[in-house]
Each structure stands twice: as C-alpha cells, then as structure tokens.
Amino acid sequence: MQSRFSSAALAAGVTLILGFMVLGISFSVEGVVPTLEVSESHKIIGLLIGAGLVFLLQYFRAEVSKVTAKMKGDGQAHELPSFMRTEKQQRVLAFWAVGALLLFPFLSSRGAVDIATLTLIYVMLGLGLNVVVGLAGLLDLGYVGFYAVGAYSYALLNLYFDMSFWMALPIAGGLAALFGYLLGFPVLRLRGDYLAIVTLGFGEIIRILLNNWTELTGGPNGIARIPKPTLFGLEFNRRPSEEGATTFHDFFGISYSSEYKVIFLYLMALLLVLLTIYVIRRLVRMPIGRAWEALREDDIACRSLGLNPTNIKLGAFTIGASFAGFAGSFFAARQGFISPESFTFIESAIILAIVVLGGMGSQLGVVLAACAMTILPEMAREFDEYRMLLFGLMMVLMMIWRPQGLLPMKRPHLELKRD
Amino acid sequence: MTNLLTVKDLTMRFGGLLAVNGVNLEVGEKQIVSVIGPNGAGKTTVFNCVSGFYIPTAGSVMFQGKEMRGKPGFKIAQEGMVRTFQNVRLFKEMTVIENLLVAQHMHAEHNLLKGFFMTSDFKKKEQELMDRAAYWLEKVGLLDFANREAGNLAYGQQRRLEIARCMVTEPKLLMLDEPAAGLNPNETKDLDELIVHLKDEQGISILLIEHDMGLVMGISDQIYVVNQGEPLASGTPAEIQANPEVIKAYLGEE
Numbered sequence: 001m002q003s004r005f006s007s008a009a010l011a012a013g014v015t016l017i018l019g020f021m022v023l024g025i026s027f028s029v030e031g032v033v034p035t036l037e038v039s040e041s042h043k044i045i046g047l048l049i050g051a052g053l054v055f056l057l058q059y060f061r062a063e064v065s066k067v068t069a070k071m072k073g074d075g076q077a078h079e080l081p082s083f084m085r086t087e088k089q090q091r092v093l094a095f096w097a098v099g100a101l102l103l104f105p106f107l108s109s110r111g112a113v114d115i116a117t118l119t120l121i122y123v124m125l126g127l128g129l130n131v132v133v134g135l136a137g138l139l140d141l142g143y144v145g146f147y148a149v150g151a152y153s154y155a156l157l158n159l160y161f162d163m164s165f166w167m168a169l170p171i172a173g174g175l176a177a178l179f180g181y182l183l184g185f186p187v188l189r190l191r192g193d194y195l196a197i198v199t200l201g202f203g204e205i206i207r208i209l210l211n212n213w214t215e216l217t218g219g220p221n222g223i224a225r226i227p228k229p230t231l232f233g234l235e236f237n238r239r240p241s242e243e244g245a246t247t248f249h250d251f252f253g254i255s256y257s258s259e260y261k262v263i264f265l266y267l268m269a270l271l272l273v274l275l276t277i278y279v280i281r282r283l284v285r286m287p288i289g290r291a292w293e294a295l296r297e298d299d300i301a302c303r304s305l306g307l308n309p310t311n312i313k314l315g316a317f318t319i320g321a322s323f324a325g326f327a328g329s330f331f332a333a334r335q336g337f338i339s340p341e342s343f344t345f346i347e348s349a350i351i352l353a354i355v356v357l358g359g360m361g362s363q364l365g366v367v368l369a370a371c372a373m374t375i376l377p378e379m380a381r382e383f384d385e386y387r388m389l390l391f392g393l394m395m396v397l398m399m400i401w402r403p404q405g406l407l408p409m410k411r412p413h414l415e416l417k418r419d
Numbered sequence: 420m421t422n423l424l425t426v427k428d429l430t431m432r433f434g435g436l437l438a439v440n441g442v443n444l445e446v447g448e449k450q451i452v453s454v455i456g457p458n459g460a461g462k463t464t465v466f467n468c469v470s471g472f473y474i475p476t477a478g479s480v481m482f483q484g485k486e487m488r489g490k491p492g493f494k495i496a497q498e499g500m501v502r503t504f505q506n507v508r509l510f511k512e513m514t515v516i517e518n519l520l521v522a523q524h525m526h527a528e529h530n531l532l533k534g535f536f537m538t539s540d541f542k543k544k545e546q547e548l549m550d551r552a553a554y555w556l557e558k559v560g561l562l563d564f565a566n567r568e569a570g571n572l573a574y575g576q577q578r579r580l581e582i583a584r585c586m587v588t589e590p591k592l593l594m595l596d597e598p599a600a601g602l603n604p605n606e607t608k609d610l611d612e613l614i615v616h617l618k619d620e621q622g623i624s625i626l627l628i629e630h631d632m633g634l635v636m637g638i639s640d641q642i643y644v645v646n647q648g649e650p651l652a653s654g655t656p657a658e659i660q661a662n663p664e665v666i667k668a669y670l671g672e673e
Contacts, residue, residue, distance in 0.1 A: 279535065282534060282535050282537075283531075283534075286531070286534040287520075287524055287527035287528065287529065287534075288529070288531070288534075290513075290517060290520055290521050290524075291521060291524050293510070293512075293513060293521075294510045294513065294521040297510045297511065297512060297513070298508050298509075298510060300472075300504075300508060301504070301508040301509070301510065302493075302521075303472075303491070303492040303493045303496070304470065304472075304492060304493075304496055304501065304502050304503075304504070304508075305493075305496055305501065305521070305522045305524070305584065305585070305588055306493050306494075306496035306497040306501070306524065306525045306588055307493055307521070307524045307525070308493045309493070415514075415516070415565075415566050416516045416549065416552070416553055416556075416565035416566060
C-alpha cells in the first residue's frame with residue numbers, strides 16, 4: 001500500500017516538474033529584454049489537474065490494466081466486419097465508396113476538397129511505400145527522395161522544356177523509378193537497419209542537392225509558377241495563359257469559378273489513387289507479389305529455389321519509387337510552387353507512419369491511416385500548439401492497443417480449386 | 420558415362436578451422452548417393468559449398484559439365500541442382516499451394532503488362548503452375564492440405580512439402596539434408612518410397628545426407644563417408660558396412 005502511494009506520488013511529481021517546464025513558464029520579450037514569467041492561471045490549473053490524473057492512474061494501475069486488457073480482446077476484433085468478408089461484398093462496397101468519393105467535391109466546401117486532395121496525395125505515397133516496406137519488407141527511410149525527384153522532374157521539365165503536366169507525369173514516374181533502381185542496385189545487399197540508414201542518407205542527399213544546385217533548381221528559393229494540369233488542353237485559369245489557349249469555362253460557356261480547378265485537381269488525384277490501388281492489387285496476385293512475400297519470410301529458402309533476391313527487391317524498390325514520382329509531380333502541379341523544404345525527413349517519417357499505422361501490407365489500412373494522419377491534424381487545428389501533443393498521444397495509444405496497425409494485412413490466398 | 424555432378428578436392432576453411440578438406444563426390448544419372456559421417460563431420464558444409472551458399476576455398480564443383488564453384492546459390496538452383504534444409508525452411512505463413520507456386524518463380528510469367536491485363540497467356544501460365552503444383556501435392560500425399568497454411572502442417576508433412584517444393588522447380592539433382600530427421604518409422608518408410616520413386620519414375624538423381632542407417636543402406640547406390648572434414652571411405656553399402664575404418668569412426672576403437 002505504502003509503495004503504491006509513493007510511486008504514484010513520484011509519477012505525479014515528475015509530471016508536474018516536466019509539465020511546468022513546458023507549460024508553466026512563458027517566455028516573452030519586452031523591448032529587448034527577454035523575461036520569464038509564470039503562465040496564466042488556467043494553464044497552471046490544467047497542469048495540476050493533469051498531475052492529479054497521473055496520480056490517480058498510477059494509484060489504480062492494477063484496476064486500469066484489467067480494463068484495458070479486456071479492451072484488447074482475444075484477437076477476434078482484428079477481422080473485417082462481416083459485411084466485408086467475401087470478394088463480392090467487397091466489390092459492391094468499393095463501388096459505393098468510389099461513387100461517394102466522386103460526388104464528394106460537389107457537395108462540400110472548397111477547403112474540404114482541398115484537404116481531401118492533400119489526403120489523396122498521402123494515400124498514394126503510403127500505397128507506394130507500402131510496396132517497399134509492407135510487401136517486400138525493406139525498411140526505406142528515404143522515400144521522400146523519390147517524391148522530390150517526381151516533383152522536381154515536372155517542375156524542371158516545365159521550366160526548361162515547357163512540357164505540359166500530362167507529358168511530364170510518366171517521365172516523372174520513370175525518373176523516380178530510375179532513381180529507385182540506381183539506389184537499389186548497390187544498397188539492396190544490405191539488410192534491416194543498414195538499409196534503413198543508407199536510404200535515409202539518400203533522401204537527405206537529394207534534398208541537399210536540390211538546395212545547393214542553385215543554377216538548375218533555384219536552390220532554397222524553389223521553383224514557382226508551375227502550371228496546373230489541363231483537361232485535354234483546357235485551362236482552369238480565369239484568362240488563357242497564352243494566345244490561342246482556351247479556358248474551361250469559356251469552352252463550356254459557363255461563368256468562371258475557382259472551384260472548378262480545385263474539384264478537377266481532386267478528381268485527378270482520385271483517379272491516380274484508384275489506378276495505384278488497382279496496379280498494386282494486381283501486383284500482389286502476380287508472381288512478383290508472391291516472391292515479395294516469400295522473400296520477406298525466408299530469403300535463404302528463396303535462393304535455394306532459384307529466386308534472385310536482388311532482382312525481386314529491386315523490383316519492389318523501383319515500383320515503389322515510381323508511385324512516389326507520380327505523387328510528386330502531382331504535388332508540384334497542385335502546389336504551383338516547390339522548394340526543398342517540402343521534402344524533409346519528417347515527410348518520410350509521416351509516410352512510414354502511415355504504412356505502419358495502417359498495418360503493413362494492407363491497402364485498405366494504408367488508405368485509412370493516410371486519412372487519419374492528414375485529416376486529424378487539420379481537425380485539431382483549434383488546439384494549436386497542443387495538436388502535435390495529441391498526435392503523439394494517438395500514436396502511443398495505437399502502439400499499445402493495435403501494434404499490428406489499423407487493419408493488418410489479410411493476404412489474398414490463392415486457392416487450389418478441384419473439379 | 421559422364422557424371423551429373425563431380426566434386427573434386429573440395430576444401431572449405433573458416434578462418435583457422437578446416438571444415439572440409441579434399442572431399443570428392445561423384446553422382447551419376449539416376450543415382451542415389453549418400454554422404455554419411457558422425458555429427459560435425461562437415462556434411463552440411465559440403466552441401467552448402469556444392470549448392471552455392473558458401474564459396475569453397477578450393478576445389479571444383481562440376482554440374483553437367485559446367486563449373487558451379489563461385490556461382491550464387493540461386494543460379495545453381497536454376498541450373499537444376501536444388502536442395503532442402505536440415506531444419507525445414509518453408510514459407511510458413513503462405514499456404515501449401517502458394518509455397519509451390521513461389522518455387523516455380525523461374526517458370527512463371529514475368530511480363531508485368533501481361534499480368535496487369537490478365538491476358539490469356541498469363542492465365543494459361545498461372546494455370547500450368549497450379550497444375551504442376553497439384554501434381555506434386557498428390558505425389559507427396561498433401562493434396563487435401565493444399566489450402567492450409569504451411570506452418571500448420573505436421574512435421575512429417577512439412578518435410579514432404581519441402582521435397583515437393585524442390586520438385587516443382589524440375590531439378591536434375593535433388594539434395595536432401597537429413598530428410599528423415601525427426602520422422603517416425605512409418606514416415607521414414609514413406610520417405611524411403613518417395614525417394615526411390617523420384618529416382619525410378621522421375622529419373623532424377625539424389626544426393627542425401629542422412630543419419631538413419633536403415634534408410635541409407637537400403638536405397639543408396641553409392642556412399643561417401645566423411646569424418647572430421649576428411650573423406651574416409653566410399654563404396655557400395657555392402658562395402659561401407661564391411662569397412663573397418665568406418666566402423667572405427669562411428670564406434671570408436673576397441
């Protein structure tokens with residue numbers, strides 16, 4: 001009893017001290033003299049309440065862990081709900097979901113559509129990285145490098161060769177894939193942690209190169225005025241950008257609205273995501289998908305059966321990188337402005353978090369996680385500086401309750417059918 | 420007659436340890452050849468050298484008249500020399516049939532575009548893989564377990580699945596590393612029949628490492644004895660059984 005009280009008190013005390021350092025003191029500048037003062041009373045009260053909570057939680061720890069143990073369940077909870085089990089039900093559901101997503105931009109606000117577009121970019125990045133990390137089991141911490149390659153490919157091709165988005169898109173994907181191949185070639189001999197470190201370095205190299213090669217990339221100033229994609233040559237601007245070009249609203253004889261552009265971008269992102277999902281769905285069911293899975297389980301057995309591990313890993317790396325390339329060039333087109341700042345390590349970390357949170361290898365899980373990772377911070381904006389705290393809390397809770405991710409992969413098993 | 424596999428003066432050194440020293444092996448067409456020896460004699464090291472998992476320090480490994488030494492393991496497997504492992508290495512989370520499909524990777528359709536659009540070509544190839552897998556599952560008596568997860572099979576079944584997984588790659592030489600370890604007498608008898616069947620009906624050769632003397636003496640055409648990394652004797656089962664050197668190595672001196 002005694003130790004229970006003292007350990008709870010100790011925990012509360014530590015919370016108070018740490019919390020006071022972060023929240024209890026505010027730092028302000030009066031003229032040129034920086035001063036430290038104790039924060040407003042409501043923050044202090046909040047801090048005390050927090051410490052009280054910690055104390056109670058620690059004090060009743062045994063009881064609390066009993067409750068959480070119940071919440072964990074017996075593993076049954078990790079299955080899909082019953083209406084999503086069979087292939088046919090899934091197809092019907094997917095049909096309705098796509099329909100709803102198509103209608104969504106016409107029914108909601110411009111801001112919401114904009115966030116949805118951003119989410120779709122992250123969905124695509126998550127799906128691409130999922131091929132490398134989730135399916136082939138290669139930890140890649142420099143994925144943002146390929147994203148940057150895609151974005152800069154379009155921006156530079158447009159800047160120097162005046163190439164349109166639609167022409168640059170496949171080239172950007174191809175270039176990112178090429179970079180994936182070139183990087184993969186030497187490093188795929190490495191395993192686990194070593195691979196992670198080298199890829200991390202690669203991501204940084206790309207960013208630093210973009211930052212310093214000022215003549216070509218504009219360095220930290222980035223590249224501005226990247227044109228938006230067109231619909232079969234129809235622009236979404238108020239006025240045509242050059243002589244002879246037609247704008248969307250002129251062509252259809254409707255009045256100009258900036259919303260058309262936002263909706264168009266959203267629909268394009270949706271199209272790209274659906275394509276990505278389809279391609280990866282097929283890949284998993286093809287020999288190379290099976291080989292990824294097998295390689296993840298036992299690469300010695302794979303070699304003994306005549307599978308070339310390097311080629312198979314390279315395939316995953318290259319394919320994963322090409323999706324980042326597509327996402328990157330779309331990002332550049334949507335943003336209209338890119339600079340190396342958009343491609344820092346934290347982006348790689350977020351994308352990796354999406355994959356892990358979603359459940360390695362699971363496509364639906366990755367989609368859900370990407371939504372959660374982009375929408376939740378947006379929704380939590382009113383908590384301003386605390387939102388990162390909330391975000392961290394969410395991640396910690398996830399790791400405790402669902403370490404295998406939101407929807408762990410249920411791989412499609414091929415079945416032997418007998419007549 | 421040329422040999423399928425000829426290993427000459429195979430030597431493997433790990434730092435100061437001479438694990439294998441000057442081992443010779445010959446495997447002819449449609450032959451069952453065994454390598455025996457006390458524990459730690461270097462039998463598995465010989466296997467690892469021959470199958471490309473180690474690069475031997477010296478010596479040569481000729482398979483079908485081609486030098487294999489220094490080639491990576493997957494290339495050697497593609498040439499038609501496939502092995503099993505002492506401790507079964509299945510893809511445990513994949514189903515039985517998928518284990519066999521992965522094994523046929525080199526026969527599969529690799530054109531990504533054909534796969535995306537599921538051309539009739541692609542479907543036909545996949546069906547062929549399926550059929551070959553089913554054929555071998557029947558041979559090893561696992562057809563009823565085709566859609567089970569491989570890790571959930573009984574140990575003896577896992578051993579048989581590993582052999583089937585090698586056979587779908589259509590090898591010319593099958594290398595079995597202690598296939599009878601951990602099997603009960605009935606399962607060992609089944610294994611015996613399976614190995615003889617592979618030689619007689621499928622026309623392949625088998626290189627076997629085994630401790631079960633009953634099995635080895637019953638089916639081998641030729642036996643090599645290795646002791647402490649050195650070749651000790653070779654000959655037919657009858658010759659080996661009568662060889663005083665071999666008896667000494669196994670039982671110690673009187």
